[in-house]
Amino acid sequence: MIEAVSSQAELLTDVLKDVAARFRGGFSPLVVFDIDDTLFSTAKRHLRILRELSQEQVWAAALGDIKEASLRYSIVDTAKACGISQPPQLGAIREFWVARFFKNDYLLEDEPLPGASAFCRDLKEGGATVVYMTGRDETMREGTLKALAGRGFPPPDSLILKPRFDTPDLEYKTESIERLRALGSVTAAFENEPAHINLFQAAFAQSRHFLVGDKHSGKAVAPHPSVIRIRDFRRFDIMPVQ
Numbered sequence: 001m002i003e004a005v006s007s008q009a010e011l012l013t014d015v016l017k018d019v020a021a022r023f024r025g026g027f028s029p030l031v032v033f034d035i036d037d038t039l040f041s042t043a044k045r046h047l048r049i050l051r052e053l054s055q056e057q058v059w060a061a062a063l064g065d066i067k068e069a070s071l072r073y074s075i076v077d078t079a080k081a082c083g084i085s086q087p088p089q090l091g092a093i094r095e096f097w098v099a100r101f102f103k104n105d106y107l108l109e110d111e112p113l114p115g116a117s118a119f120c121r122d123l124k125e126g127g128a129t130v131v132y133m134t135g136r137d138e139t140m141r142e143g144t145l146k147a148l149a150g151r152g153f154p155p156p157d158s159l160i161l162k163p164r165f166d167t168p169d170l171e172y173k174t175e176s177i178e179r180l181r182a183l184g185s186v187t188a189a190f191e192n193e194p195a196h197i198n199l200f201q202a203a204f205a206q207s208r209h210f211l212v213g214d215k216h217s218g219k220a221v222a223p224h225p226s227v228i229r230i231r232d233f234r235r236f237d238i239m240p241v242q
């Protein structure tokens with residue numbers, strides 16, 4: 001455990017050093033972050049929606065007691081694991097969730113991964129151009145900016161959102177790569193989706209690429225061998241020797 005946290009600290013510190021060196025060299029070092037399940041955990045947002053559904057529907061009462069550790073990536077899988085198996089009920093859960101999960105007010109439930117906001121602030125201070133590139137769409141800009149500011153993240157140098165809600169994330173991120181090239185030189189990228197971090201790796205092979213945490217959509221994609229795995233963004237909380 002000690003090695004894992006310690007090496008994560010070193011790897012993240014290396015990004016700060018790269019940024020500082022490139023900034024001194026007259027470049028605009030870009031650091032690109034996905035938001036959902038990369039900088040922020042979406043768990044509290046899921047739990048609020050389940051709690052609200054449990055208060056509206058008698059058959060959904062058990063969903064109100066679900067703990068964070070029992071959440072699955074998909075809300076339907078979470079409900080199934082909680083014993084709900086009727087297709088009409090699963091359909092209703094999905095509909096209730098879709099109507100709320102992407103709303104600005106609900107985004108404020110999200111909590112940052114440990115160390116995430118401090119890391120972004122330090123990058124900014126070191127001369128980084130901080131880019132948030134998310135699968136959220138333009139209707140979520142207001143809540144996203146509010147959530148970032150409220151949780152201590154630096155204001156974005158660029159916040160890239162999907163123009164259309166129904167564009168698949170991978171397609172949108174592929175198209176957005178060119179926008180990144182116009183903003184500066186990508187020093188590092190952080191993602192929770194293996195397919196997305198592989199996209200960055202292919203586009204910016206000389207940069208550092210990080211796969212954060214273990215929440216992703218479950219698509220069977222192996223991260224490129226050069227992709228670095230980290231649990232979160234802690235650089236200082238080294239676990240004490242037991």
Ligand SMILES: [Mg+2]
Pocket residue numbers: 034035036037038191192193
């Ligand atoms: Mg994500």
